Amino acid sequence: MQCNTINRKKLKMEDNNDEIEFRDIPDEVLQHLFFYLSPKMLKVCTLVCKRWNKVIENSHELMSQFVLNIEDKSNFEIAKAQKIYRNHYSIKTFKLTTEIKEIIVAHRLRHLHISNCTLHAEDLNECLKDLGILESFTGKTIKIQEKSLLKRAKFKRLKKLHIDFSDIDLILVFDTDALDTAYFATSSEDRGSAVLQILWKQVNLKDLTIGGYLANNFLKLNGVCEIALNTLERFRIERGPNKTIRDFLNDPLIKFLTVHQASLISLELIYPVDLNIYKFVLNHMPNLKYLDIPVTTLSELKTESFNLLERNNVINSIRFVGQFKNLPKATAIVDLCPSLTSIDMSDLTISSHFMLLLFHLSQNHSQIEVLKIPNLLHDYHNGIYFPHLKEFFVKTIPDQEHYCKFIQQHSKTLEKVTIANSNDDNFLKFLVIEQITACPNIKYISISAQTSIIMRKFNKLVDTNHEWTLVVNFRGPSELKFVTLKFNFPQDCVIFQDKVMVHSEEMIRNMHTLEDMGLNRFVNKYK
Amino acid sequence: MDIDRPSDPQVSVVSSDGTMFHTTLKSILLSGTIKDMIEHIGEGGVENMGAIPLQNVDSKTLEIVIKWIEHHKDNIQPTSEEIKDKTADFIDPWDENFLEMDLDKLYNLITAANYLNIPQLLWLSTRKIAMLIKNRTPQEIRSLFNIEDDWTPQEIEAVQKENQWCEEK
Structure with a gap:
């Protein structure tokens, strides 16, 4: 500029x-x-x-930050919009036609999101005809009529294509080789070859997700392993294949992983996969750092079979997905990854087994820096201590005492703490927050709670000499609101009771949203 | 190094209200406008060049600008394109502190940075204003910047209605 x-x-x-x-x-x-x-x-x-x-x-650049969202769930017809977008264009009734296209082109919209509708092929053709500038397209639950009439069009800048539970033919429309993120989940199994057709051309694809019915047959398609996506870093299979056909997918999956073993960094197979897959993943993927492990896999595998697996020194991040059932196998699999620094168990069910796993981790994986858990059990073990813990994520804190202790123990190293879902009416956690703010290196705190509780109980924050960010997700009566408060200690002193006292401009600025939410009094104490 | 000819010669600039300021060539070259000017007269001419008149910048503002360019003279200045690409905006604490000034001064600084074409300073100072806007209502923004509300209620309703149709990315 x-x-x-x-x-x-x-x-x-x-x-x-x-x-x-x-x-x-x-x-x-x-x-x-x-x-x-x-x-x-x-x-x-x-x-x-x-x-x-x-x-x-x-400003085209400013306007292109908006997505034109065309959506009508009720009748699968895009008919209700009277005025679309900001150009005073009046449209009484329309299908996806030239008028919308004109609006999109006039504003050079680069991101288009269409969901929940049935489109006529010709309307879609017409709409996309002059939209070569499109950078991202998201289509959710779209049905197409007269599919044979669909035309291919060039999209030189299309980086992100997200087709979710829609007719697979929608993919055929996009002639592009610039994608870096692709998400393909289809509502029917047939013609997965359309996906291959587009993948063949990609030279920059980094992130590929396969889901819906496509997960059933994608890997079995003829030629899927001949596509070498040299840049592919992240591969996901979502809403995984049917149980009956899973076993048939193992060989093609290994083939696919072999082709991409040099570039893949992250692998998320969100369905129970065979032990052979893990064998391959642990031993033959030299750059894989991030691995998702569905816990159903663990419960289906035999404990002895873990002896067949070799250690892996590269993987540093593991996430367990699903309901937790079987502990010994989880410890076995984490022990195969001695370089583990990040573990996400927030999806697991809390149980004494879970606590034992946590204990095991603290005993054997002291280098862990990032820990994500659902919560801690009442019979919390004092022995759980991670000397390098920097980031701590917890879903709920039903009982403050253990958390105070936990935070206190890790106060020297903690930099980032998230309490994700504490919408239970439990204000005791504010003792925990006090404890968190007392950590000398803390930089980021994120909590969510009901506004009233925050207002009532956020009494006093302890002085620290460091600047940190507190992200509070206020849950008002109707909607969730986000507020970011930035405090500078010890210059700012914050007291939340029925009023807020602040003495810096920065603070006052950030207080406005609080004020909007019914906190009418705030006192500028020191000015 | 040649002692007689310092590598970073002195340059003088004069503000709109006639105050002369001395700074160094390296510092003043951060201004695209002055850089163009100096390139035009050629390197050799710098020492013999008289004070550069800056008719659009008053002395108060020029003093602030000079403080900034002298602090940043040895830093590599990003181009406007690079600045725009920075999404996670890390701000040098020195700059953050530097920008602690009242709004009038900030407006002057912005117009001066624009006139002198100092992209980094322009973006820093406009960012500062943007931060002031954050989380405010239209009415608060108006009173903060002393802006007149020239919408009729009907017009504002129309804009609001249109806004419903665009969603954030």
């Missing part, structure tokens, strides 16, 4: 030393300013005054 274009008229710097006001700031500078704002704030800014609205409307 050119910064030297100067509108001398607007500068108004005269000899009598007129002060410059906000309105003297030229349009192009105003545009720079808007780049720092989220689409949500941009919407607010359009309401400030006509000039701001115009500056935003006239």
Whole structure:
């Protein structure tokens, strides 16, 4: 962007030393300013005054941050929109036709999201015809009529294609070789070859997800292993294949992994896979760092069979997916990865088995830095201690005492703490928050809780000399709101009771959302 | 190194209200506008060049600008394109502290940075304003920046309605 274009008229710097006001700031500078704002704030800014609205409307770059969302669940017809988007275009009834296309092209929209509708092939053709600039397309639950009429079109810049539970033919429309993220989940099994057709052409694809009915036959397709996606880093199979056909997929899966063994960093197979797969994954994937392990796999595998697996020194991050049943196998599999620094168990069910696994980890994997768990059991073991723990994620904290202890024990190393889902009416956790804020290296705290509780019980934060960010997900009566508060200690002192006392501009600014939510009094104590 | 000819010669600039400031060539070259000017007269001419008049920048603002460019003279300045690509915006604590000034000064700084074409300073200062806007309502923004509300209730309703149709990425 050119910064030297100067509108001398607007500068108004005269000899009598007129002060410059906000309105003297030229349009192009105003545009720079808007780049720092989220689409949500941009919407607010359009309401400030006509000039701001115009500056935003006239900037293609700013406007392209919005997705045109065409959705109508009730009748599978896109018919209700009276006015679409920001150009005063009046559309009474439409299917996906030229009018929408014109709107999209007029605003150079680069991201299009269509969901829950039945489209006529010709309408889609018409709509996409001049949309070569599209960068991402998301199609969810889309049915296509008269499929044979679909036309292919060139999309040179399309980086992200997300086809979720839709007619597979939708994929055929996109002629592109620029994808870096592809998500293909289809609503029928037939013609998986359409997916192959597009994958063949990709030279930059980093992230591939296969799901829906496509998971059943993708790996069995003729030629799937001949596609060498040299850049593929992340591969996922989601909503995995039927039980009856899983076994037939093992060989093709190993073949597929062999082809991509050099580039793959992350593998997420969210269905129970065979031991042979793990054998291959642990021993023949030199760069794999991240692995998802569905716990159903563990319960189906025989304990002895783990002896067949070799250790792997590269994998440093494991996530367990699903309901937890069997402990010995989980410890066996984590022990195969001595370099483990990150473990995500937040999906597991809490049980005494789980606590034993946690204990095992603390005894044998002291290098762990990232720990994600659902919560801690009441009969919490004092012995659970990770000397290098930096990030701690916990879903709920039903009992504060153990968490206070846990946080206290790890206070020297903790940098990031998340309490994800504490919507139970339990305010005792504020003792935990106090404990967290007392950690000398803490940089990031994220909690979610009901607003009223936060207001009532967030009494006092302990002084620290460090700046940290507190992300509070306030759950108001109707919707979830997010507020980010940034405190500078010890300069700012925060007291949440029926009022908030602050003494820095930064704080006051961030308090506005609180105010919107019914906290009317805030006292600027020190100014 | 040649002692007679310092590698970073002195340069003088004059503000709109006639105050002269001395700084170094290296610092002042951070300004694209002045860089263009100096390139135009050629390297050799720098020492013999008189004070550069900056008719659009007053002395108060120029003092602030010079403080900034002198601090950053040895840093590699990102291009405008690079600045825009920075999504996770890490701000140098020195800059953060530097930008602690009242709004009037900030407006002056922004217009000066724009006129002098100092991309990094322009983005820092506009970012500062953007941070002020965050989490505010339209009315709060108006009163903060002293902006007149020129919408009629009907118009604002129309804009709001249209806004419903666009969703954040």
